[in-house]
Amino acid sequence: xxxxxAVIYLAAAVLSVPIARQLGxxxxxxxxxxxxxxGPGVLGLVGEAQSVRHVAExxxxxxxxxxxxxxxxxxLWSLKGTVFGLGGAQVLxxxxxxxxxxxxxxxxxxxxxxxxxxxxxxxxxxxxQALAEKGLLxxxxxEVSFSVLLFQDLAxxxxxxxxxxxxxxxxxxxxxxxxxxxxxxxxxxxxxTLAAVAAIGIGGRLLTRPAFRFIARTRLREIFTAxxxxxxxxxxxxxxxxxxxxxxxxxxAGVVLADSEFRHELESDIEPFxxxxxxxxxxxxxxxxxxxxxxxxxxxxxxxxxAIVGIKIVxxxxxxxxxxxxxxxxxxxxxxxxxxxxxxxxxxxxxGQAGLFDARLGGLMTLAVALSMxxxxxxxxAFDHFATxxxxxxxxxxxxxxxxxxxxxLAGFGRVGQIGGRLLMARGxxxxxxxxxxxQLESLRPFGFSLHYGDARRADLLASAGAAxxxxxxxxxxxxxxxxxxxxxxxxxxxxLKIAARAFDRVHAYALExxxxxxxxxxxxxxxxxxxxxxxxxxxVPAYEARRAGxxxxxxxxxxxxxxxxxxGDSASWGLAFRAKREHxxxxxxxxxGEHDTLGDDGWETATAAQPCVPPGxxxxx
Amino acid sequence: xxxVLVLFVHPALRRSRVNRTLRAALADLDGVRVHDLYExxxxxxxxxxxxxxxxxxxxxxxxxxxxxxxxxxxxxxxWFDLVLExxxxxxxxxxxxxxxxWLSAVSAGGGxxxxxxxxxxxxxxxxILRPFQAxxxxxxxxxxxxxxxxxxxGLGAPALQQAxxxxxxxxxxxxxxxxxx
Numbered sequence: 001x002x003x004x005x006a007v008i009y010l011a012a013a014v015l016s017v018p019i020a021r022q023l024g025x026x027x028x029x030x031x032x033x034x035x036x037x038x039g040p041g042v043l044g045l046v047g048e049a050q051s052v053r054h055v056a057e058x059x060x061x062x063x064x065x066x067x068x069x070x071x072x073x074x075x076l077w078s079l080k081g082t083v084f085g086l087g088g089a090q091v092l093x094x095x096x097x098x099x100x101x102x103x104x105x106x107x108x109x110x111x112x113x114x115x116x117x118x119x120x121x122x123x124x125x126x127x128x129q130a131l132a133e134k135g136l137l138x139x140x141x142x143e144v145s146f147s148v149l150l151f152q153d154l155a156x157x158x159x160x161x162x163x164x165x166x167x168x169x170x171x172x173x174x175x176x177x178x179x180x181x182x183x184x185x186x187x188x189x190x191x192x193t194l195a196a197v198a199a200i201g202i203g204g205r206l207l208t209r210p211a212f213r214f215i216a217r218t219r220l221r222e223i224f225t226a227x228x229x230x231x232x233x234x235x236x237x238x239x240x241x242x243x244x245x246x247x248x249x250x251x252x253a254g255v256v257l258a259d260s261e262f263r264h265e266l267e268s269d270i271e272p273f274x275x276x277x278x279x280x281x282x283x284x285x286x287x288x289x290x291x292x293x294x295x296x297x298x299x300x301x302x303x304x305x306x307a308i309v310g311i312k313i314v315x316x317x318x319x320x321x322x323x324x325x326x327x328x329x330x331x332x333x334x335x336x337x338x339x340x341x342x343x344x345x346x347x348x349x350x351x352g353q354a355g356l357f358d359a360r361l362g363g364l365m366t367l368a369v370a371l372s373m374x375x376x377x378x379x380x381x382a383f384d385h386f387a388t389x390x391x392x393x394x395x396x397x398x399x400x401x402x403x404x405x406x407x408x409x410l411a412g413f414g415r416v417g418q419i420g421g422r423l424l425m426a427r428g429x430x431x432x433x434x435x436x437x438x439x440q441l442e443s444l445r446p447f448g449f450s451l452h453y454g455d456a457r458r459a460d461l462l463a464s465a466g467a468a469x470x471x472x473x474x475x476x477x478x479x480x481x482x483x484x485x486x487x488x489x490x491x492x493x494x495x496x497l498k499i500a501a502r503a504f505d506r507v508h509a510y511a512l513e514x515x516x517x518x519x520x521x522x523x524x525x526x527x528x529x530x531x532x533x534x535x536x537x538x539x540x541v542p543a544y545e546a547r548r549a550g551x552x553x554x555x556x557x558x559x560x561x562x563x564x565x566x567x568x569g570d571s572a573s574w575g576l577a578f579r580a581k582r583e584h585x586x587x588x589x590x591x592x593x594g595e596h597d598t599l600g601d602d603g604w605e606t607a608t609a610a611q612p613c614v615p616p617g618x619x620x621x622x
Numbered sequence: 623x624x625x626v627l628v629l630f631v632h633p634a635l636r637r638s639r640v641n642r643t644l645r646a647a648l649a650d651l652d653g654v655r656v657h658d659l660y661e662x663x664x665x666x667x668x669x670x671x672x673x674x675x676x677x678x679x680x681x682x683x684x685x686x687x688x689x690x691x692x693x694x695x696x697x698x699x700x701w702f703d704l705v706l707e708x709x710x711x712x713x714x715x716x717x718x719x720x721x722x723x724w725l726s727a728v729s730a731g732g733g734x735x736x737x738x739x740x741x742x743x744x745x746x747x748x749x750i751l752r753p754f755q756a757x758x759x760x761x762x763x764x765x766x767x768x769x770x771x772x773x774x775x776g777l778g779a780p781a782l783q784q785a786x787x788x789x790x791x792x793x794x795x796x797x798x799x800x801x802x803x
Binding site: 542543544545546547 | 633634635636660661662664665
């Protein structure tokens with residue numbers, strides 16, 4: 001792509017996407033609009049988008065790799081009922097209704113089936129953003145919507161596989177990647193295909209881990225990124241070579257690596273490439289939109305959009321009601337899921353290449369999909385307007401739904417992180433561990449912890465570990481600067497996240513609190529105190545008295561900690577103040593061992609000779 | 623099998639004179655085990671299962687503590703709450719302590735005359751110990767006449783020694799009662 005084109009694409013994206021987001025339209029629409037503007041229809045800055053499209057399709061490949069990575073079998077299993085039941089009913093129901101509609105409109109049946117399936121997809125980005133804005137992600141409505149989206153992600157793979165069958169011989173010829181095996185007998189081709197899939201499965205399980213560890217030890221981030229890209233592209237190449245879809249192959253590779261401790265790192269490394277390339281993909285789709293089609297056939301396009309969105313709302317609403325959602329939640333989820341998603345662009349593009357859709361149908365479908373995305377924010381606005389009145393119907397005093405069990409990200413799983421983390425895990429808290437030391441990870445592997453490789457100083461890694469939805473970030477790294485950077489980064493990017501941090505010493509603790517940590521614990525303090533208390537016991541001090549002396553010391557130390565906070569700047573006066581405080585504390589503890597009671601346990605002191613009057617009901621012995 | 627288990631409950635042993643002396647009087651008695659709660663659980667984190675095992679293994683229970691605010695020290699209440707569980711000490715299947723004598727051995731700062739209807743404390747020591755008696759009753763533990771050391775503040779050394787010997791004899795008698803010796 002010439003330099004000038006690159007500048008035009010990037011400038012269009014940088015200008016239009018933030019504006020679209022501001023207007024509540026979402027980034028996908030932003031890219032599409034930018035594409036329309038720079039395309040032949042308006043400014044004509046870019047010409048034939050085919051070469052760009054070719055590069056951009058790697059964005060789709062990477063997206064499916066990430067979809068695979070997100071697809072932890074355990075998570076899928078825990079949601080299996082809603083994912084397969086509800087998701088399946090939604091996709092099949094919508095596809096059938098839309099397909100029948102297209103058939104009635106005069107579209108040949110193979111194209112109608114494929115168009116129906118493509119139209120059944122919703123936009124993950126738009127739905128999740130809309131639900132998150134309304135704070136509904138963790139409610140039943142949010143969970144149900146998420147399950148539907150998850151099923152749609154899965155359904156893309158068989159739908160893509162279905163395309164050659166629907167397109168028939170001529171279409172398949174056009175869509176198939178030039179296979180290196182073309183001249184070989186059928187059984188060899190079949191065997192080679194199986195071998196390629198097996199290679200991805202076995203290689204992903206056995207070879208990637210040592211390779212990742214080897215690379216992680218270099219601590220060179222760009223090499224890790226290079227390796228991640230290599231992994232995706234090599235998989236795509238291998239699958240193309242045996243005549244399978246590159247997207248299918250990388251999806252498989254993603255699933256294989258979903259349980260790996262390098263998952264979050266991979267996600268963060270691939271994510272920017274996927275985002276950019278997918279953006280480029282949407283730009284090229286936008287540039288390819290035929291504006292004359294819109295102006296010539298306004299009525300047709302409007303009817304198509306209305307029919308698609310209307311059918312989806314009705315089918316989704318019915319399915320959700322059948323899942324025993326309340327009317328309000330079912331309607332909200334149905335509205336949120338009612339647009340056609342970005343996957344549809346991919347599918348429509350593929351169908352065009354395969355000759356299944358003619359140019360007119362492809363153009364109309366692309367337009368309808370894009371416009372359906374505009375309807376969602378408007379429908380949700382209308383819902384808000386309408387639903388505020390219905391809010392009153394809820395019975396007064398109803399308890400808020402129980403928040404989902406705590407979610408914690410733990411950075412650093414060394415001597416401190418292991419103890420704090422295991423306590424949480426033992427209490428059933430969902431802990432995602434990030435550890436930057438590949439050797440440490442390896443040594444802990446046999447103990448069955450769920451660990452992930454990664455540098456928690458990176459905001460993108462925190463995000464892919466779930467920082468946006470987590471309740472708490474626990475920072476237990478052993479390097480002062482690293483800990484401070486993590487706290488600063490997390491506070492800047494995730495303002496609502498609670499942060500508990502391990503501090504090296506007092507000054508470090510102040511810095512961490514200033515950086516926004518909610519709780520700071522000095523790493524040696526509790527252990528040192530226990531050592532002192534234990535030593536007192538060995539010296540013959542009764543256990544409870546020794547423990548109280550430790551508590552007293554800790555309370556006074558906390559006072560010193562609080563009062564010296566403002567003095568960290570000037571070391572001379574700080575030293576003086578610290579010394580004065582320390583002498584005060586020592587005086588108190590010395591007194592405690594003598595006659596006067598400073599442990600606050602005068603209550604146990606029975607009346608002495610100097611205090612002959614026994615307090616009511618009191619008195620043990622002197 | 624421990625014939626007599628003595629629960630010793632005092633939060634500030636070094637301030638104690640009477641309870642320390644009474645405890646020392648039991649030191650060389652065979653078949654008597656002194657179990658110091660504040661020494662064992664300085665963090666109040668009582669191991670209920672371990673305590674129940676001790677109780678199951680004993681023939682009689684002595685509960686020795688100073689009277690604080692007409693009751694025992696805080697850890698003793700925590701111990702009752704956690705150890706004397708339903709199904710162990712009372713309720714269906716809760717017969718682990720039934721038949722084991724309960725002897726409360728308490729010290730009080732006031733003299734015997736202050737624990738009278740017309741005295742400073744308005745109630746007799748028997749009345750003040752009613753919650754302990756009720757606890758023993760629910761557990762099926764025969765209540766023994768309490769061993770009370772009055773006037774703990776002003777008690778002279780000879781009187782304290784007498785009290786200690788009397789305490790020792792009470793505990794020995796209890797040991798004989800449960801067939802310890």
